[in-house]
Amino acid sequence: MASSSSSSSSSSLSSSFRSAVTALICICILSTEASMGEVEDVHDLLPLFNLPKGLLPMDIKSYSLSPSDGSFRVELSSHPCYVHFDANLVYYDKIITGKLGLGKVTEVSGIQAKKLFLWVSVTAIAVDGEMIEFRVGALSQKFPVEDFQDVPPCSAKALQLARASSI
Template sequence: MEKLAIFCLCVLSLTVISFSATDVHDLLPLYNLPKGLLPQNIKSYTLSTVDSSFTIELSSHPCYVNFNGQSVYYDRIIKGKLGFGKVSEVSGIQAKKFFLWVSVTGIDVDEENGMIEFYVGALSQKLPADEFETIPTCKVKGIQDSFSYLEASI
């Protein structure tokens, strides 16, 4: 019985794989996702071999990125489930819509039209996929406040 318990613990410990920070961007294309969906300051991540759920930890915080005029905020911890050409059950990513920050809940690749579709609840927004070819660098909040000021004054 003791051997069976040890075997079960060993199997369970293999269901979550940890990778180094440099591998996560190389993993995304294997799921038909662009490398630039995530910022460069990844400290670590885990990926479950059971259900493809993941947890990503950023090394610095706050993290703001601008994609094609769309302001995006990455929390220190990002979670979700990887699928081929999509990410579901997303938490830890927000997009600015007008003056509000809204949570991104899913991401889909629209290969036919060369777009990436971001879901915010039942709503969605498409951005050109080529915006996500390069891995973005995080900006600090001070820069984000400047974007907000410019958006408000236009």
């Protein structure tokens, strides 16, 4: 009889624990949605997801983010948009899409990096401590996160950027 009582109180305790965890998760999701709704500049939204502000260029016309699955759409006001990060040239399309998660962006489209003579599409981005990893299909390259803290301006011409960086 004692084991039956112990079993039911244990079951009741685990049920209460599950309810408390569920309530806590709901509160976290609602507070994140509320804080996202207050953010007007997408650059201020990125740190809420543990991503640096400088992942996207300055010239943002509009953005939308789905709180249910993290899918986003960013529209640039200038096109074309080339940005120089250290020794790397990056091209941003007029529309950038993907799925935003804590410390990562997946299913990326609209961002390309120039490697040698080829433009390759960035497919995912992930922050790992002090490094940020850019995935291009099965390949990836890491850079210091600090290189992406400042929001870069767009340039309409890739050649001007390449010449400026070689001076």
